[in-house]
Amino acid sequence: MNQRDLELLSSYLDGQLKLSDSARLERRLSSDPDLRAVLDDLRAARGLLRQLPMRKAPRNFTLTPKMVGKNPPLPRSYPAFKFVTSLATLLLFFTLGANYLVPQLASQPPAFGMGGGGAPEVYSAQAPEAAATEAPAEESEPPVQLAPLSTATASVAEDSARTAEIPSEKNGVTGEGGLENPPSAPVEVQQPVRPIWQVLLAGIALLGAVTMLLMRQLAVARWRRK
Amino acid sequence: MDEQALIHDAQGGSLDAFNTLILHYQDSIFNTALRILSDDDLAADATQEAFLSAFKSISSFRGGSFKAWLMRTVTNACYDELRRQKRRPTTPLEPDTEDGEEMDSPRWLADPGMSPEQEFEADELEHALQHCLDNLPLEFKTVVVMADVQGMDYSEVAIAVRVPLGTIKSRLARARLRLRECLQGFTELLPASFRLEEGSSA
Numbered sequence: 001m002n003q004r005d006l007e008l009l010s011s012y013l014d015g016q017l018k019l020s021d022s023a024r025l026e027r028r029l030s031s032d033p034d035l036r037a038v039l040d041d042l043r044a045a046r047g048l049l050r051q052l053p054m055r056k057a058p059r060n061f062t063l064t065p066k067m068v069g070k071n072p073p074l075p076r077s078y079p080a081f082k083f084v085t086s087l088a089t090l091l092l093f094f095t096l097g098a099n100y101l102v103p104q105l106a107s108q109p110p111a112f113g114m115g116g117g118g119a120p121e122v123y124s125a126q127a128p129e130a131a132a133t134e135a136p137a138e139e140s141e142p143p144v145q146l147a148p149l150s151t152a153t154a155s156v157a158e159d160s161a162r163t164a165e166i167p168s169e170k171n172g173v174t175g176e177g178g179l180e181n182p183p184s185a186p187v188e189v190q191q192p193v194r195p196i197w198q199v200l201l202a203g204i205a206l207l208g209a210v211t212m213l214l215m216r217q218l219a220v221a222r223w224r225r226k
Numbered sequence: 227m228d229e230q231a232l233i234h235d236a237q238g239g240s241l242d243a244f245n246t247l248i249l250h251y252q253d254s255i256f257n258t259a260l261r262i263l264s265d266d267d268l269a270a271d272a273t274q275e276a277f278l279s280a281f282k283s284i285s286s287f288r289g290g291s292f293k294a295w296l297m298r299t300v301t302n303a304c305y306d307e308l309r310r311q312k313r314r315p316t317t318p319l320e321p322d323t324e325d326g327e328e329m330d331s332p333r334w335l336a337d338p339g340m341s342p343e344q345e346f347e348a349d350e351l352e353h354a355l356q357h358c359l360d361n362l363p364l365e366f367k368t369v370v371v372m373a374d375v376q377g378m379d380y381s382e383v384a385i386a387v388r389v390p391l392g393t394i395k396s397r398l399a400r401a402r403l404r405l406r407e408c409l410q411g412f413t414e415l416l417p418a419s420f421r422l423e424e425g426s427s428a
Contacts (some may be wrong), residue, residue: 003396010399016380016405045406049374057256058270061277062245068281070241117389219350 001038013046070171072223078215084210092201095193110167123140228229233292236284244281244407251293254376255300260363262304264356274309276300279417294378301368308364351406351412358408364399375399 011017012025029036065072227250255276259269275297284385287295343362365387372383373394380398384391 003400006403007399011395012401014380014398016395038403041406043403045373045402045409047368048351048355048409049405050262050377052352054253054257055260057252057273059267060249061252061256061270061274062248063241063277063281065241067278068241070239073239186377212352 001032006038009035010042013039013042032121062167071214072219074219075215081208081212081215085205085212086206088201088204092198092205095198096202099191099193099198163185233284233287236281237287238245241281244284247286247292251296254293255296258297258371258376259300259304261356261359261375262301262358262368263307272303274411275306276303278283279303290303291382294382294385297372297378297382298388301386304368305364307421311315354412357404358412361408362401362404366397366404369394369397370401370405374402 008017008021008025012022015027029039229250232243232247237245252273256269256273259272260266263269263272264352278298279302279380280299281323283299344426351359359371363372368387369383372378372386373380377387380391380394384394387394389397
């Protein structure tokens with residue numbers, strides 16, 4: 001019995017042969033008792049396997065949401081709330097940061113005026129050259145006139161004051177020269193974002209977060225009732 | 227049961243729809259696992275694992291026979307279980323000979339010391355068949371279980387085990403012949419209508 005014949009017989013048993021192949025095999029079967037015996041054996045083996053009892057499943061294999069790690073279905077509007085809340089929170093932090101940092105930067109004394117560190121030394125070494133190139137326009141303006149300027153031009157005023165100070169330090173003029181300059185008046189720097197906007201953004205973020213929490217809890221409760 | 231609608235709903239994430247499909251197929255999936263693994267507990271674990279895996283990957287089902295697709299998942303789960311067993315070997319079903327070697331003859335089940343009542347117990351034939359199935363190479367066993375025990379057609383089996391149709395035909399024919407040879411050791415257990423002529427096709 002070769003492999004080819006065995007496959008033919010097995011397929012014939014299952015009705016998987018073409019009509020022409022089937023007819024050819026039947027002719028061979030009628031004249032070959034060995035082939036017929038193998039067919040009977042295959043049929044008997046298949047019949048026995050079909051006798052195997054189908055056992056009932058010992059339990060139900062249905063899946064629970066927990067097994068599949070599934071989250072409850074959330075309302076369709078949930079992503080919109082999520083987007084608005086995230087955006088409001090982001091903007092709130094941005095405005096808080098801006099309101100804190102902008103006045104800080106505006107009121108900070110110039111770094112190279114502090115003296116001592118390495119970098120300021122470099123600045124002070126380069127400063128006279130810079131001052132020399134920029135001097136013509138600024139030297140004509142006395143520092144006294146810079147003080148009352150509005151907050152928007154406060155940084156420009158300080159830059160001017162800085163350029164005015166550097167040459168005097170270089171020349172070694174300290175006491176009298178410094179006294180000649182009037183003490184700069186404290187400049188009140190306005191915050192770039194009004195607090196009302198921050199309150200509004202905080203309100204939106206809070207409201208969005210609470211709504212999302214409620215939506216989620218309701219969805220979970222509905223999911224558990226199922 | 228509208229299977230296509232349930233599959234569609236399950237693909238949309240409906241666990242209820244998928245559970246309806248599970249209830250419909252769980253017996254045949256469990257029986258397939260049982261015949262491949264020949265252990266109730268392992269078969270139950272593999273069945274559960276197969277359904278879980280099927281739910282997670284149901285979006286990859288592109289139509290055709292859903293039963294064949296499920297059979298593929300349970301076959302994979304069974305193969306995984308068998309690989310685990312290979313790493314953690316347990317006591318073999320077959321008894322050892324006096325030399326400590328595993329007996330390769332299936333005749334050990336027809337213990338001459340057994341009483342006639344025991345021999346004729348209803349589950350003896352099942353045990354004999356299961357023993358012969360276990361003696362087959364895994365790829366033969368899987369094909370014969372699906373085709374002859376589950377009654378799936380060749381194309382479904384080909385989908386389930388991911389091999390060409392010609393390979394299915396070849397494996398099935400050889401598996402049936404080996405089963406026939408193995409079952410010759412249990413002639414006394416076989417129903418009269420299924421008695422095999424000893425050595426008829428040798």
